[in-house]
Amino acid sequence: MLSFEKMPGVFSYESSAVDWCEDNYKHSDNVVEYFNTMSNFVFFVVAPIMLYLMHPYARERNLAIHLVWLMMIFVGLFSVYFHMTLSFVGQMLDELSILWVLAIGYSLWFPRKHFPSFVRDRTSFSRLVLVITATSTVSSFIKPTANAYALNCFALHILYSVCMELKGCTDQRVLRLAWASFGLWVLAISCWISDRFGCSFWQKINFCYLHGIWHILIVVATAYGSTLIAYLDASVEIPHSLPDLQYWPQDSWALGLPYIVLKSHTKTRKRC
Numbered sequence: 001m002l003s004f005e006k007m008p009g010v011f012s013y014e015s016s017a018v019d020w021c022e023d024n025y026k027h028s029d030n031v032v033e034y035f036n037t038m039s040n041f042v043f044f045v046v047a048p049i050m051l052y053l054m055h056p057y058a059r060e061r062n063l064a065i066h067l068v069w070l071m072m073i074f075v076g077l078f079s080v081y082f083h084m085t086l087s088f089v090g091q092m093l094d095e096l097s098i099l100w101v102l103a104i105g106y107s108l109w110f111p112r113k114h115f116p117s118f119v120r121d122r123t124s125f126s127r128l129v130l131v132i133t134a135t136s137t138v139s140s141f142i143k144p145t146a147n148a149y150a151l152n153c154f155a156l157h158i159l160y161s162v163c164m165e166l167k168g169c170t171d172q173r174v175l176r177l178a179w180a181s182f183g184l185w186v187l188a189i190s191c192w193i194s195d196r197f198g199c200s201f202w203q204k205i206n207f208c209y210l211h212g213i214w215h216i217l218i219v220v221a222t223a224y225g226s227t228l229i230a231y232l233d234a235s236v237e238i239p240h241s242l243p244d245l246q247y248w249p250q251d252s253w254a255l256g257l258p259y260i261v262l263k264s265h266t267k268t269r270k271r272c
């Protein structure tokens with residue numbers, strides 16, 4: 001029988017043009033980048049907790065919101081597969097799953113006041129996002145090494161959009177969440193860039209774990225950033241539910257996971 005390792009072409013080990021700083025096969029003959037693979041455990045811890053915490057908000061606003069953290073579980077699985085094999089298929093699954101999480105986030109949360117003038121409502125906007133994402137999925141095969149950079153540009157657009165939404169906001173809890181999200185993202189992207197471009201330095205000091213640390217930080221940044229975006233959305237779309245921010249497991253803890261509580265539950269579900 002043909003083992004995965006010996007499969008030809010795009011499935012084969014190290015068929016991806018991308019190779020992260022961590023030494024290959026250092027801890028196992030079957031796992032190319034051991035720490036980068038194992039660090040994905042954070043997806044499988046944070047995603048179920050966020051699914052649970054965001055349920056009251058999703059039930060009130062739109063159950064499709066759960067797709068964001070459900071898809072994040074797939075991002076984690078594909079990331080495990082990618083770092084375990086460094087195969088081309090692994091790379092594409094890892095990157096394309098991130099693209100589709102972003103697409104779901106944009107469809108659900110992009111503020112309707114910023115929709116292009118030819119877009120009537122959120123359903124039409126979601127269709128537009130679907131077409132653009134499907135086209136980008138196909139185009140991603142043209143120059144696969146550019147995909148990760150293109151994905152990181154979305155983070156810049158999200159930051160810009162959130163800044164626009166926060167203009168004039170004086171709520172200290174919201175501003176604290178915004179700064180925490182931004183700080184986590186800056187730390188995460190610094191690790192990603194440093195692993196990519198400063199590998200010779202990290203190899204000299206025998207510390208090649210920055211991409212794994214990026215995995216941990218970007219998942220937490222996504223939990224913080226997506227809750228902030230969801231809160232801003234809830235304030236506009238379901239203000240009658242009186243959304244507020246809290247932290248799990250203890251509201252007083254500085255390092256908890258943020259989520260939305262609805263202080264008033266309504267029977268009528270508002271759809272977009």
Ligand SMILES: CCCCCCCC/C=C\CCCCCCCC(=O)N[C@@H](CO)[C@H](O)/C=C/CCCCCCCCCCCCC
Pocket residue numbers: 075079082094095098101102105106109110111148149151152154155158159161162181182185215218219221222225226229
């Ligand atoms: C109005 C818009 C709402 C958008 C909602 C936000 C949805 C979050 C989207 C994506 C989650 C990011 C998951 C990262 C997975 C990491 C896997 C990985 O490491 N892949 C690498 C290869 O192993 C690959 O090189 C990485 C590519 C870059 C990915 C860039 C992702 C953009 C992250 C956006 C984070 C938002 C933070 C918000 C802060 C205010």
Ligand SMILES: [Ca+2]
Pocket residue numbers: 019020021022023024033
């Ligand atoms: Ca490597």
Ligand SMILES: [Zn+2]
Pocket residue numbers: 036079083211215
């Ligand atoms: Zn990775």
